[in-house]
Amino acid sequence: MNEHVAVVDLGYGDVGKGTVVDALCSRAKPRAVLRFNGGAQAAHNVVTEDGRQHTFAQLGSGTLRGVPTHLTRFMVVDPLALAAEARSLGNPFELLTVDGDALLATPWHRAANRRRELARGAGRHGSCGMGVGETMAYALSHDRAPRVGDALSRTALRARLAAVEADLGPAGVPLDDVVDAFLAFGRAVRIVSGHEKTLLREGPCVFEGAQGVLLDEWRGWHPHTTWSTTTFGNVSELCDSYRRIGVVRTYTTRHGAGPFVTEDPELDLPEGHNATGEWQGAFRVGHFDAVAHRYAVEVAGGVDGLAVTHLDxxxxxxxxxxxxxYTVDGEAWTRIEPGPPRDLECQAALTERLRWAEPGPLRRPDDWAGEIGGLLGAPVVIESYGPAADDKKFAE
Structure with a gap:
């Protein structure tokens, strides 16, 4: 690997980004894996050739291969969840750096997130229940929202966490216990500013995305979206030149509420690492949705290559x-027209139209990877036939 690479999910999440990042790290060890969106709600499952397995949330999916992780300023960092993840991996804090400007997710954000979602009743938006969206929303309305750099000062940290508790309500945990835990996090990790510039100069890096473009905060089916930029937008803020890899499965999946035109519960597609969750809702499966994935490619600004997973x-x-x-109100759609940038009213109107869309004729291809590449207008550079790196075929 002689160039920076960014890996982005072109669906609703769960397409196998972690296995793709792990495979890239197995070929030629990059300088680092840079996480550029999302937070502790990620679930990137990796299985190595020797049978080790881990579902990565905040640490990069190259960790089992000794590749360092950098959490950029676009991450929402949950120190408590990170401590649990690190403990299961033998506490590899020597491989971790964190940008001091990244937001801190707290137990009060998580509790407020869950109360808000419960209050919606049958109209739930869909959530992982980890408080990532609540953390982002709080920061938009509070200039002094807690950030990773605050974990270096007890005075600053306690003041900011006390304000969150006062604003968002109880979480069932003592304030000073959380302060102590976050200060321990500040001692355990290396907190830096703009460290990605150094890493990018020192060697090729892999940017690892979370969730999927069809859940993007501005381009997904509002309001069933994430509070995160899931396109290549944040990568372009950090890096001038990189290769764009979009990931799709041979079948489309979605966790929880929201339009899913090609959903087919009759398909026999059991999932070893995805299931119905208390907060996310049901794990849904359907036929490969070329219309939605073409839209994802377009609003992401295009891709240089595709990784197609689950080819087995x-x-x-x-x-x-x-x-x-699709058939929508009697019309045939082969393309979803993107609306104006950052227009949530337009996205909500699109969501309502997609609720009534029906899939057009379905067909079974002879060459799944080739057909998908043709439909999405990009070469397939990685074919994946299983979870491990040696289940991948790379185009030369």
Missing amino acids: VPERCPDLRICES
């Missing part, structure tokens, strides 16, 4: 098909 699945699921068009 069509052989054992003979009913699986590809959808190339």
